[in-house]
Amino acid sequence: MFIDIDCAQQKKYNQNAYGDCFLSKRTQGRLIAVLSDGLGSGIKANILSCMTAAMLLKFLEAGSNIQKACEIIMNSLPVCQVRKISYSTFSAIDCSSDGTARIVEEGNPQFIRIRNGEVLEPECKIIASTTFPDRCMRIYNIKLEPGDRLIFCSDGVTQSGLGVLKLGLRREGLIDLIMNKLKTKPDISSRSLSKYIVRCAQYTEADKKAKDDISAVSIYCREPRESLIFTGPPFHAENDKIYADLFKNFSGKKAICGGATANILSRELNIPIENQIPLSSDNLPFVSQMEGVNLVTEGILTLTRACEYLDAPEPVINDNAAGQLVKFFLESDCINFMVGAKLNQAHYDPGLPVEIEIRKNIIKKISKLLEEKYIKKVTVQYI
């Protein structure tokens, strides 16, 4: 089972920093994530929420018990001298790959759990703080199953539209929004759903101006969308057939990045490469077609450009080969790279421009980005 997680955020109107912070990481087969809402808005809230989220994530990553870690944070978070309320609130999530999840919330709105189109109300244990009588945290132990969804949000979502709607959007309004969306798009991704929630919350506000920082985190358990990218010729040419068969028998989506690689697979699998009339180029080599393969592109130049697109603040998806490759990456959950280790002597010709990268390096950069920025599961196999 794969856990698809994503977060969308909107800053408070007229502020230039997010006051909520979302951090997550896949580590040792687990998924850990923290959503923290800092007191106030702007830079102050940003610092408070980032500190809380970063500390909690470090605690969880180091293998601390989530309840213990959250208790320590709850008991030690300072109180604002002016407003006499805590500096930040948080929700922490720790899921293992078998679906067991432990969730702790302190101060944030209660999360929403949806299974088969119904909202479930999970049981929780409440632990009061030993140092601050007004603080308490809710602890949930749940078992996630394929198809389950969890929605976490900051109070900017549930309190959006105060004044426009009598009591704001509230939890009930949010549930209605999500349910209606799920009726029309039952398999919506976490990325789209969290963006949708944030947009709805913002549009509920008067003049569409967010009065607080808005964040929504969506978790969706589903069968993983696997993909395989074959790039570079295998080091030992006699193994070409073995790897070509592995590629052929892979059940998910497939891409080939590399002209020579495409030629090898075409030869071994007896599938012709078709080169259609080029449409958009943008100075990049064109895309080719092979039956049974979702995407065939050139190697190094396309991968280098795709890496730049992934590194941009918002991933670039356009018509050229690199844009299509980025789209291919983002539509997968588990991305497997098969990287041929054979060197193309021609690429080391001193007459070539220096922009040319070494394949292993560029794959290393891309897989790091996909893992850390886009929270994908990535494996790299050198062949």
Next chain:
Amino acid sequence: MNNPPKIEVRICNGTSCCLMGASRLMKLFSIIRRRFGCKADVLTAACLGQCWRENNKPPHALVGDEIIYNATVEKVIENLESKL
């Protein structure tokens, strides 16, 4: 009467060729279609596999079954005309 088979022109789309100016050869798409529309076809190729050999300066193009090294628009047209 049957028309003779069209001559196929392929422009290599591999890494070395693209770096060394294959994009300049893309003009061939419009030129060949306009001038030799019924006698020649022009396509790209994933990689013509010539970069593995020494002393073959990219970019490469294939006219019929002849490889053209260090290809330019003029060289390809000249070669194509000699074959027609």
